[in-house]
Every structure is written in C-alpha cells, then in structure tokens.
Amino acid sequence: MLLSDEELLRYSRQILLAQIDIDGxxxxxxxxxxxxxxxxxxxxxxxxxxxxxxxxxHLADFDSVDLTNLQRQIAHDSLSVGQSKVDSAMARxxxxxxxxxxxxYRSALDADSLDAAVAAVDLVLDCSDNFTTREAVNAACVAAxxxxxxxxxxRLEGQLSVFDPRRADSPCYHCLYGHGSExxxxxSEAGVVGPLVGLVGSLQALEALxxxxxxxxxxxxxxxxIDALGxxxxxxxxxxxxxxxxxxxxxxx
Numbered sequence: 001m002l003l004s005d006e007e008l009l010r011y012s013r014q015i016l017l018a019q020i021d022i023d024g025x026x027x028x029x030x031x032x033x034x035x036x037x038x039x040x041x042x043x044x045x046x047x048x049x050x051x052x053x054x055x056x057x058h059l060a061d062f063d064s065v066d067l068t069n070l071q072r073q074i075a076h077d078s079l080s081v082g083q084s085k086v087d088s089a090m091a092r093x094x095x096x097x098x099x100x101x102x103x104x105y106r107s108a109l110d111a112d113s114l115d116a117a118v119a120a121v122d123l124v125l126d127c128s129d130n131f132t133t134r135e136a137v138n139a140a141c142v143a144a145x146x147x148x149x150x151x152x153x154x155r156l157e158g159q160l161s162v163f164d165p166r167r168a169d170s171p172c173y174h175c176l177y178g179h180g181s182e183x184x185x186x187x188s189e190a191g192v193v194g195p196l197v198g199l200v201g202s203l204q205a206l207e208a209l210x211x212x213x214x215x216x217x218x219x220x221x222x223x224x225x226i227d228a229l230g231x232x233x234x235x236x237x238x239x240x241x242x243x244x245x246x247x248x249x250x251x252x253x
Contacts, residue, residue: 001026001029001030002026003022003025003026003029006099007025007029007053007099010053010097010099011025011052011053014052019213019215019216020213020215024213024214024215025053025213027212027213027214028052028053028054028055028209028212028213029053029054029055030055031054031055031056031122031123031212032055032056032058032120032121032122032123033049033054033056033057033058033121033122033123033124033125033208033212034058034060034117034118034120034121034123034124034125035049035057035058035059035060035125035127036060036061036109036124036125036126036127036128036133036137037060037061037126037127037128037129037133038059038060038061038073038075038085038086038088038089038127039061039063039069039072039073039085039127039129039197040069040072040073040127040153040192040194040197040198040201041127041151041152041153041197041200041201041204042061042073042075042089042125042127042201043072043073043074043075043076043089043198043201044074044075044197044198044201044202044204044205045125045127045201045204045205045208046059046075046089046093047074047075047092047093047096048201048202048205048206049205049208049209050093050096050097050100051096051097052205052209053097053099053100054100054208054209054212055100055101056100056101056102056103056121057093057100057101057102057103058102058103058104058105058117058120058121059086059089059090059102059103059104059105060086060105060109060117061084061085061086061089061105061106062106062107062108063084063085064082064083064084064085065080065081065082065083065084065085065088066081067081071194072192072193072194072197072198073085074198075088075089075092075093076088076089076092084106086104086105086106087104087106090102090104105117111136114136114137114140115140115143115144117140118137118140118141118143118144118146119144119146121146122146122147122212123146123147123148123149123208123211123212124137124140124141124146124147124148124149125148125149125150125151125204125205125208126138126148126149126150126151126173127151127201127204129152131177131180134150134152134173134177135173135174135180137173138150138163138172138173138174138246139174139246141163141165141172142165142172142246142247145165145166146165147162147163147164147165147166147211148162148163148164148165148172148173149162149204149207149208149211150162150163150173150204151200151201151203151204152200153192153196153197153199153200153226154190154191154192155190155191155192155193156192156193156196156227156228156229157196157225157226157227157228158196158197158199158200158225158226158228159200159223159224159225159226160200160203160204160207160219160223160224160226161173161176161219161220161222161223161224161238162207162211162218162219162220162222163220164211164218164220165247167220169220169221169240170220170221170240171221171238171239171240171241171244171247172240172244172246172247173246174241174244174245174246174247175238175239175240175241175244175246175247176223176238193228195228196226196228199226199228200226203224207219221237221238221239221240222235222236222237222238223235223236223237223238
C-alpha cells in the first residue's frame with residue numbers, strides 16, 4: 001500500500017515530523033479504529049483521527065442529536081438535531097476527509113456484537129459516558145488483546161489513560177476503577193464545560209495516533225488528571241492488579 005500524491009499533500013505537515021514520516025502515515029492508513037460514543041469526547045476524537053488519515057473509522061452510538069448536545073459535541077450542528085449521531089458524524093467526517101472509510105454501528109452493542117466490533121479493529125477509544133459501558137468495553141478489549149484509550153470528563157475535571165493488554169505490565173480499566181461507584185453522575189445531571197471534553201478528546205486522539213503510528217510514550221500505566229478550574233495537570237502511576245477479575249491470571253485461565 002502506497003500514499004497517493006493527494007495523501008502526501010493532505011498529510012504533509014505531520015509527515016514532516018521525524019516521529020511519523022512516510023512509514024508512520026502508512027501505518028495510520030492501514031489502521032482500523034473503533035470509537036464508542038460520538039458525543040463530547042467522541043466528536044474531537046473522530047474529527048482528528050479522520051483528519052490525520054486513519055484508514056478506517058468504526059463509529060458506534062445508538063443516540064440521536066439533541067439541542068443540549070451542541071454546547072460541546074462539535075461533530076454535530078443545529079441541522080443535525082433529531083438525526084442519529086452516527087449519521088450526523090459520518091456526514092461531517094466525509095466532508096472533512098473523503099479518503100477515510102466509515103463503518104457505522106447505529107444500535108447499542110450487546111456482548112456478542114461488542115466482542116465482534118472490538119475484534120475487527122486495531123484500537124478502541126472509549127468515549128462513552130457511563131461506567132457500565134466502560135466496563136464492558138474494557139472486558140472486550142482484554143479478551144481480544146486490543147489497546148484501549150479511555151477518557152472521561154464531568155463538571156470541570158477530566159481524566160485519561162491507555163490500557164494495552166498486549167503488554168504484561170499494563171493494567172486494565174477494572175484494575176483502576178474496580179466496580180465503580182453507585183453514585184455515578186452524568187453530564188446531564190452534573191454539567192460539564194465544553195472545552196474540557198474537547199481537551200480530553202483531543203488527548204485521546206493524540207494517544208491513538210501514537211499507538212497506531214508507533215511513536216512517543218503512550219499513557220500506559222499512568223492516569224492523567226485534569227483540573228480545568230485551576231488549569232492544572234497531575235499524573236498518577238497505576239499498576240496492574242494481579243488479582244483483577246478481568247485481566248488477572250485466574251481470568252486468563
């Protein structure tokens with residue numbers, strides 16, 4: 001597989017980077033990525049990965065565009081209200097980069113369809129907004145040994161990490177969060193500022209490009225915490241739990 005003259009020109013600014021170059025751009029072109037959720041996080045993720053030339057984007061969201069989404073979900077606009085988020089995002093992505101192949105998932109993914117969707121790609125980005133989905137996505141990624149870039153944002157706080165089951169030292173989402181909290185809130189209940197989800201989503205897209213093109217140091221074993229109110233970033237080291245119910249040895253057996 002080669003890059004066309006149009007691709008060389010379109011992606012020239014990132015090809016100029018020694019860390020990416022032609023080989024890295026070809027790896028992006030050959031990659032398949034699953035984005036789960038096309039809201040505040042998934043919007044910048046999808047836009048930046050399409051713009052960067054990731055060859056195939058699989059888009060999963062069962063929701064439709066609501067007026068309250070437009071404050072932060074930048075893949076959609078006022079004319080998209082009432083449309084499927086997948087259809088709205090696909091129209092925007094095709095206009096941005098018609099060279100990228102798009103695979104839609106307009107219905108909620110159950111256990112079997114989620115496993116199949118994860119197994120069909122090289123990387124998953126969890127841009128969902130609830131713990132149940134994140135746990136299911138994590139389990140599917142561990143089973144398929146597929147890297148997972150996970151982000152979250154609420155109110156004025158965000159967080160980001162990368163879980164790579166191909167690496168023996170990598171924790172999984174369950175290692176970090178266990179069974180979650182019964183008092184979990186959503187953005188519709190607690191609120192969120194738009195640029196924060198844009199920031200977290202952009203960082204998710206950056207981590208994805210690093211993993212796919214093979215450069216830099218991904219956030220494996222590290223949790224990035226973002227305090228938007230004070231404009232502060234903090235990093236925590238996260239170790240794999242040897243007794244984890246999802247990625248531990250007992251589960252593997």
